[in-house]
Amino acid sequence: MKKRLFSLVLILLLLAALLPAAFAEQSAAEETEAPVFPYVLDQAGLLSDSQRQTLEEKAAALSEQHQCSLYVVTVEDYTQYNYNIVTATQGIFNYYHLGWGDGQDGVILLLSMKERDFDLDGHGSKGETICGYESRWLIEDEFLDNFRNNDWYGGFKDYLDVCDKQLTKLENGEDITAGADIITGPDGLDYHSYNNPYASTERSILPRLLVVIFVPLVVALIVCMSLKGQMKTAREATGADEYLVPQSMKLNVQEDRFTHRTRTQTLIETDSNHRSGGGGGGGSSFHSGGGFSGSSGKF
Amino acid sequence: MPVQITNYQCPACTGPLHFVGKSGRLECEYCGSSFSVKEIEALYKDKEAAAAAAGVQAQSAEAAQAAEEYSFQQGADGLKVYSCPSCGAELFCDETTAATSCPYCGNPTVVPGQFHGQQKPDYVLPFKLDKNAAVAALKNFYKGKKLLPRAFSDQNHIEEIKGVYVPFWLFDGRVSADIRYAATRVRSYTSGKYRITETDHFDVRRAGTLDFRRIPADGSTKMPDAMMDSIEPFDYDELKSFSTAYLPGFLADIYDVPAEDASERAVRRACATSAAKIGGTAVGYSTCTPVSQQVDMPRPRAKYALLPVWMLSTRWNGKNYLFAMNGQTGKLIGDLPVSMGKFWAWFFGIAAPLAGILAAILFGAM
Structure with missing residues (x-):
């Protein structure tokens, strides 16, 4: 019960911080309802206006076509909203009653920029199926390479395209896990x-x-070259250690002057952050439950 | 023509005398008599002085004549001709030869005139090891050389073995070094989820002096520098004031590389060691990289010494192989032929079983 209350408070915080635009679109009559959620919410400012608009239109069209809503959300740091990126994503989805129709079919991709985390979640029969244990790899593969190269627009576009492809396969009764x-x-x-x-x-x-x-x-080769080296023993001398008069070294100047300090910090790779992605190129972890299935990791 | 060379003959039987390193005396092969160096020096003092004077006279005559026409006794190949006092045979020697033996009567001969004035060495380090020790050392040198062709060691015959007093310059000097380094000291610690690395940067300077004594550099163009360097060190405690009485039975050359030229190598070696020693005082740093350095040994002082070296040469497959042994310590060096058959046999003999083991480990579990 405490957890639920905690999540609710955090989601409300998210609402206040992230969604002024969404609130603006609310009519006074709708004040008691949840605000309308755009398909593409770029809180981290990764996209230009035209890119966001293009993606918004594309997502809206595909969502309608497949009757499965496809969302993109970017934030600076998911920890401002929830301690866990998966909970944060699912909280947004639930709070805003996202998804298509009564079954709330939908897929949401959330990017948190501070430590380059992502979470992909599917809800409803279609969303859960294409974000299932095996098929989610196929979606990840499409966008992760773009995100690793900071190609945000390309990554989101690929995400929408592969969702379109998977949903089409699903609707046609084809194997959506082929290639995973x-x-x-x-x-x-x-x-x-x-x-x-x-x-x-x-x-x-x-x-x-x-x-x-x-x-x-x-x-x-190392052994043979070593053996070959034994065959050549005449070498010009480079030093004169044997001829240094003992105790003859006298130091007249001995200065050690501190000039400056440089400082670098590196994120420590731990089991926990490895399991949730392990940094660039690492694996991602699968989660399922509460009406969702999906994966999260690093990009 | 006055006699320019001296035969050291036994006062008892007139047989040839040889300096023997083991006893440190001159011994007669025929009657077995032996004499100390001082005794022989005293006996041959007058003869040597006369021969040296004759040599100087001949050199002056040559020099005078050379101004007018090409040297009468010094051919285009730079040979000098001496007359053996024992048998009268003509000895053709290099310009730098100072001690040899007559190829006809076998008598050891010394050319005292070669050691006149500045050509006179300050020291001589007498041979301690004889020819047999050199032969044994060479055979021992072959042992354990896995790539040595079997035929080389089985059929190998030493073509020539000679004990040579090689002219060396021994340099003393003080190296002054002033070196500046860029040094760092690195400290790492963890703070939360981060590993923090702090690098402190330092400007380090060290300046000082180091003294070197008797760095050798051979003064003979006939001797490969790498070989002469490789048979070091010599034990200088046994250096003697120069006397020709140590030479009979061995070859000796005078220098043909002046001290000024040879000093470059000694200075380079001393500077390298100095830079390393000075750098060794900058301790407590993670890295220490020289950024500027002034290291020099100004005006090194040179002493001239004859040091004992056994030179052995063999011939195999139409190629000469030269070995040098320190006549005092027995340290022997030289380059040996490599059997490519043995090389590849070793190569595949190691690679094939190792590949098999790795394959079994890496693919066996599949």
């Missing part, structure tokens, strides 16, 4: 072959083949 290559790593987490850090030791033959070929060659 899932591998379980030794850490127990599942990885897509695209970004599986353990693929080299689990499945790929090439790296091991290269090890089998090149390591022996390098070791043999």
Whole structure:
């Protein structure tokens, strides 16, 4: 009960901070209803007006076509709204009664820029299906490469395109998981072959083949060159240590002057942030429950 | 023509005398008599003085004649001709030869005139090891060389072995160094989710002096520098004031690289060591990179010494192989031929089993 209250308070905070535009569109008569939520809400300012408008129109058209709403939300830091990015995303979806129709079919992609986190969640039968355990990889693959290169518009466009593609497949009764290559790593987490850090030791033959070929060659070469080095023993001397008079070194000047200090800080890779994405190129974690299924990670 | 060279002959039987390193005396091969260096110096003092004077006279004559026409006794190939006092045979020697032996009668001969004036060495380091020790050292040198062609060691015959007093310059000097470094000291710690790395930057300066004593540099163009460097060090405690009495039985050359030219190598070595030693005093830093340095050994003082070296040469597959052994310590160096067959046998002998083991480990679990 406490958790629910906490979430509600945080969502209200989000509402106050993020959605002045949405409030502006509310009519006085609708003051008691939740505000209208745009398909593309760029709170982090990643898009130009024209890009946002283009995406908004595209998302609206696709949502109507498939009767499954497709949302994009960007924020500076999700921790201002909830301690967990998944809870923050799902909170927005629930509070604003997002989604299409009574079943609230929809997919929402949230980007939090501070530590480059993303969360993808699907709701309703269509949304949950295309954001299911295997098929979500196919959606992630489309936008993560763009986001890693700071191509926000391209990433959102690809996200909408792949949702369109998956929803079309779903409507046509086709396999929406085709092409999703899932591998379980030794850490127990599942990885897509695209970004599986353990693929080299689990499945790929090439790296091991290269090890089998090149390591022996390098070791043999080092040993043989060492043996060859024994055959050439005449070398010009470069130093004169033996001829230094003992205790003869006298230091006249010995200055150590501090000039300046430089400071760098690096985010520590921990199990928790690895499991939720592990930084650029890492895996993402799957979650399911409460009417949602989806994944979150880093970009 | 006055005799310019001296044969050291046994006062008892007139047989040839040789300096023997083990005993430190001159010994007669025929009657077995032995004499101290001082005894022989005293005996041959007058003869040497006369030979040296004759040599100087001949050099003056050559110089005078050379001004008018090409040297009569000094051919285009720079050879000098001496007459053996024992058998009268003509000895053709290099310009730098100071001690040799007559190829006809075998008598050891010394050319005292070569050591006249500034050409006279300050020191001589007598041979301690004999020819047999050099041969044994070479055989031992072959051991453990995995890539040495079997035929080289089996069929190998030493073509020539000679004990040579090699002219060396021994340089003393003081190196002055003034070096400035860019140094850093790095400290890391964690703060929340972040690893903080703080790097303190320092401007470090060290200046000082270091003294060096008797850095050797060979003064003979005949001797490869790398070989002479590689047989170091010599034990200078056994240096003797120069006397020709240490030379009989060995070859000796005078220098043909002046001290000024040879000093470059000694100074370079001293400066390298000085920079390293001075740099070693900048401690407590994570990195220390020299940004400017002034290191020099001005006006090194040179002493001239003859140091003992056994030179051994062999021939294999139409190619000469030269080895040098320190005549005092026995340290032997030289370049050996490499059997490419053995090289590849070792290469694949290591690579193939290792590949098999790795394949079993990496693919066996599949």
